Amino acid sequence: MTNIPLVQTIGLSKQYPGVLALDEIDFDLMPGEVHVLFGENGAGKSTLISMLAGANVPSSGAILRDGQKSHFESVADAQKRGIYTVFQEFSLIPTLSVAQNIFLGWEPRKGPFIDHRAMRQRAAQMFEELEFDIDPSAITATLSRAQQQMVEITKAFHGDLSVLILDEPTASLTDREVDHLFRFIKDLKARGIGIIYISHRMQEFARIADRITVLRDGAKIGTVAMADTNDGALVEMMTGRAISEIYPRIAQNTGDVFLKVDQVLTTGLHPCSFEVNAGEVLGIAGLVGSGKSRIFRTIMGLNPRLGGQVELAGCDITKSSTRAIIEAGVYYLSPDRKHEGLDLAKPCNDNLAVNPMMARLDEKLRGFVNWIAIRQKTGAIADKVELSEGYRSKLVSQLSGGNQQKVLFGKAFGQDIDVYIFDEPTVGVDMGTRAALYRLIRDLAEAGKAVVLISSDLPEVLNLSHRLLVFAHGKITAALSGDSMTEDQVLKHFFDETGATA
Numbered sequence: 001m002t003n004i005p006l007v008q009t010i011g012l013s014k015q016y017p018g019v020l021a022l023d024e025i026d027f028d029l030m031p032g033e034v035h036v037l038f039g040e041n042g043a044g045k046s047t048l049i050s051m052l053a054g055a056n057v058p059s060s061g062a063i064l065r066d067g068q069k070s071h072f073e074s075v076a077d078a079q080k081r082g083i084y085t086v087f088q089e090f091s092l093i094p095t096l097s098v099a100q101n102i103f104l105g106w107e108p109r110k111g112p113f114i115d116h117r118a119m120r121q122r123a124a125q126m127f128e129e130l131e132f133d134i135d136p137s138a139i140t141a142t143l144s145r146a147q148q149q150m151v152e153i154t155k156a157f158h159g160d161l162s163v164l165i166l167d168e169p170t171a172s173l174t175d176r177e178v179d180h181l182f183r184f185i186k187d188l189k190a191r192g193i194g195i196i197y198i199s200h201r202m203q204e205f206a207r208i209a210d211r212i213t214v215l216r217d218g219a220k221i222g223t224v225a226m227a228d229t230n231d232g233a234l235v236e237m238m239t240g241r242a243i244s245e246i247y248p249r250i251a252q253n254t255g256d257v258f259l260k261v262d263q264v265l266t267t268g269l270h271p272c273s274f275e276v277n278a279g280e281v282l283g284i285a286g287l288v289g290s291g292k293s294r295i296f297r298t299i300m301g302l303n304p305r306l307g308g309q310v311e312l313a314g315c316d317i318t319k320s321s322t323r324a325i326i327e328a329g330v331y332y333l334s335p336d337r338k339h340e341g342l343d344l345a346k347p348c349n350d351n352l353a354v355n356p357m358m359a360r361l362d363e364k365l366r367g368f369v370n371w372i373a374i375r376q377k378t379g380a381i382a383d384k385v386e387l388s389e390g391y392r393s394k395l396v397s398q399l400s401g402g403n404q405q406k407v408l409f410g411k412a413f414g415q416d417i418d419v420y421i422f423d424e425p426t427v428g429v430d431m432g433t434r435a436a437l438y439r440l441i442r443d444l445a446e447a448g449k450a451v452v453l454i455s456s457d458l459p460e461v462l463n464l465s466h467r468l469l470v471f472a473h474g475k476i477t478a479a480l481s482g483d484s485m486t487e488d489q490v491l492k493h494f495f496d497e498t499g500a501t502a
Contacts, residue, residue, distance in 0.1 A: 004067045006031055006163050006194040007052060007083065012061035014047050021047045023219045024061065029163060029194040034185060034208045036226075037198045039215035039238055040430035041400035045198050048215070049165050052196070053085035054078030084156035085165040090148055094141035099123040101140050102155050126154050130184065146177040153184075164188060165196040170204065171428045174288040182208055200430055202231045203458075214238050231459075239431050246435045247463035248442045253279040254466075256313075258450040259299075259330070259419045264308030266298040270475040271308060276419060276450045281441065283465025284454040285490050292454055292471040293335070296421050300325055300332045313418060331412045335424035335454075341408045344397035348387065351396055352378040352410050377414070385410040386436045402433030409440060420444055421452040426460065438464060458487055470494065 005028035014022040022044045029035050037045045050056035051063065054072030063070050065081055072078040075085070092101045099120045108118045123136035132150045140148065149169060156164060170178045185195055185208055197208065205212060209226040214237040221237045235243040255278030263271040269291045276282050286292035297303045299310050301322040309318045317325055326332075334340035342351055353374050382392050385406040396404055405426070412420060422441065426434045441464060445451050455461040461468065468485050470478040470493040478493035 003030075005029055005064070006066065008064040008067075009048070009052070010062045010064065012048070012051065012063065013059050014044075014051065014056065015059040021218050022051075022058075025215070025220050027213055027220070027223075029196055031162075031192045031194055032189045033210040034189065034195045034197050036205055036209045036212040037196060037215065038200075038202075038205075038212050038234060040432045041402040042217070043215040043238075043430075044218040045215055046167070047218075049085060049167065049196060049198065052078070052083060052163075053087075053165060054083070055085075079156075080159060082160050082162035083165070084161055084163070086149065086152045086156075086167065086169065088168045088171070090152050092140050092148055092151060094139075096140055097136065098134055098138050098140055098143070098151055099136040101151055102126070102136075102158075106158055123154070126157055130154060130157070144177075146173050146180075149173075149181075161193060163194050163196070165198075167198045168200070168428060169197070170199065170201060178204075200428060201457075202234060205234075216240070235431055239435075241435075246431055246438070247459075248438055250281060250442045250445050250464060250466070252466045253446070253448070255279045255448060258313055259452075260311040261295075261299060262309045262311075264295065264298060264310060265306045266294060266303050267306065268474050269294050269298070272476055273308075274469060274476065274479075276452055278418075278450050279445060279448050280466045281445050281451045281453055281464055283461040283468040283485075284452060284471065285458065285461050285468060285494075286456075286471030287494055288456060290471040290494070291474040292469075293423050294474075295471075296332065296423065296452065296454065300330065300421070302332075327415075329416065329418040330421065331417045331419070332421045333408060333412060333423055333425055335427055337404055337408045341411070342396050342404060345395065347395055348382070348392045348399070348407050348410075349375065349378050351407050352381050352414065378410075381410045381413045384413055385440065401428045402430055405429050405433065405437065409437060417449065419450045419452070421454070423454045424456065425453070426455075426457065434460075458490060462487065462490070 008028040009025055011024040011026065012022060013020070013024050025044070025048060027048065037048065039045050047056065051058050054075045054077050063072070070081070072081070093104070096104070102123050103119045108115045108122065120136045127134050127136065132154065134143070134147055134150060140151065143151070153164070169181060173181065188195060205226055211223055211225055212229065212234065213223040214221040214234065216238060232243040235241070235246060257275045258278050259276040261275070262273050265271045272295050284292045294303060298305050301320065305318070309316065311317065312328055312330060315328070317328055320328065338344060387403060387406045387410065391399055391403055396407060399407070409425070425437060429437070441451055441453065453461055453464055462485055465485065466481070468480040468490070469476050470480065470490055472494050478489070480489060
C-alpha cells in the first residue's frame with residue numbers, strides 16, 4: 001500500500017457568522033486503516049466530514065485527494081472521486097424498493113425504459129459480494145435500520161470506492177448486527193479502503209480503530225494510535241476532565257419499596273420478579289434482545305402483559321393504562337427519542353410543556369391559557385437539565401443529539417415522580433452531556449426517588465448503580481451488589497441460561 005494519504009486536510013477551517021466551527025484542522029487517512037474521529041457534540045466532527053463528503057465548503061485550508069489539492073463541488077462530486085459517506089440520517093426513499101434506491105440516478109436502461117430486471121439482478125450480485133442478506137425487491141421502509149444501513153453502504157460500490165465515512169453507524173444496531181458491520185469493515189481494510197469512523201462508543205475502538213483523532217470546540221487536540229491509548233486518556237483529551245470526574249458518587253439511602261414486580265410475564269420473557277426502592281439506582285444490564293427493556297415496557301403498559309402483578313407504593317397498577325401509570329408517578333424515558341420521546345417539529349419549550357403537571361397548572365385565567373406560569377415552569381426545567389437559553393425556542397430537530405436528550409430528560413421533571421425508568425439514557429450522547437445527565441440521576445436518587453437505569457454501556461451501569469440485575473435469554477440471570485458488581489461477573493451472566501431471582 002502507498003504511503004500517500006487517501007485524503008488529507010491541511011489547516012482546514014470553517015467560519016460561520018460569530019462561530020468558528022473548525023479551526024485549522026490537520027487530518028489524514030491512510031489506505032487500509034480505520035481512523036476514528038472522537039469528540040463531544042459540537043466539537044467539529046460533523047463539520048469536518050461534511051467538507052470531505054462534498055456537502056460543505058471550507059472557509060480556508062486545503063483538502064488533498066491522493067496527494068493532489070482537490071475541491072468538491074457536491075456530494076456527487078466527492079462520490080465520483082471515491083469518497084462515500086453514510087450519514088446518521090439515511091438518504092433512502094422509503095417507498096422505493098431496495099434495488100431502486102441503490103440505482104437511483106444510475107438506472108440501467110433497455111432503450112428508453114429502465115431495466116428493472118437488470119437492476120434487481122445487479123443489486124443481488126452486489127449484496128452477495130458484500131455478504132448482505134437483503135431482498136432487492138423489498139420496499140425499503142420494511143427493512144430494519146441495520147438493513148437500511150447496509151443498503152446505504154452498498155450504494156457506495158457503484159464507483160471506485162476508496163474512502164468510506166461512517167457517522168455513528170452502530171447507534172441503533174443489535175450486538176449481532178454490530179459484529180457483522182465490524183467484519184465487513186475488516187474486509188474493506190484488507191482491500192485497502194480507508195474508513196473514517198465517528199462514534200461516542202469507546203468500547204468499539206479497540207475492535208476496529210488504528211488511529212484516533214480527538215476534536216474539542218472545533219480544534220484538534222491530538223491524534224493517537226489505538227495501541228498507545230486507553231479510555232481514560234481519550235476522555236481527558238475530549239473533555240479536559242479525568243474519567244473519574246464523569247461518573248458522580250451517588251449516596252445510597254435506601255427507603256421503602258416504591259415499585260414491586262411479581263412474576264410479570266410477556267412475549268419472549270420468562271416471569272420476572274424484583275423490587276425498586278426509594279433512594280437507590282437499580283441498574284439493568286444485558287445484551288440487545290436480552291429482555292432488559294421489554295420487561296419495563298410491559299410494566300408501563302407499552303407491551304402486552306400476559307401475567308403477574310405490579311404495585312406502585314403498595315397500590316396495584318397492573319391493569320392501568322400507560323397514561324394512568326405516568327400520572328401515578330412512574331416516568332419512562334424511551335431509548336428512541338425521535339419516535340417515542342420528542343416532537344421534533346416543535347420547539348424545546350413546547351416539548352417541555354407537554355406533560356400532566358402542566359395540565360394541572362392554573363392554566364386558565366378568565367378563559368385564557370396562563371402561558372406565563374407555563375413558561376416559568378419550562379424555564380426552570382430547562383435550567384435544571386442545563387439546556388442553554390439560546391436553544392430553548394429552537395425546533396428540537398435543529399439541536400444536537402445531546403441537547404435533544406436534555407429535553408427528553410426535562411420532560412421527566414414536569415410532575416411529581418416517584419420512579420424514574422431511564423432506558424439507554426445516553427445513547428449517541430457525548431461525554432460532556434453524559435456527565436450532566438449523570439448528575440441529574442444522582443440528584444434524583446439522593447432526593448429519595450427510585451431510579452432504574454437500563455443500559456448496554458457497562459461502565460455506565462457499573463459506575464452509577466447500587467444494585468444490578470443482569471438479563472439474558474429473556475430472564476434475570478444475576479442479581480449483583482457490592483463487590484460482586486464487576487465487569488467480569490456481568491459479562492459471565494450475559495450468556496447464562498440458568499436464571500436468578502431478585
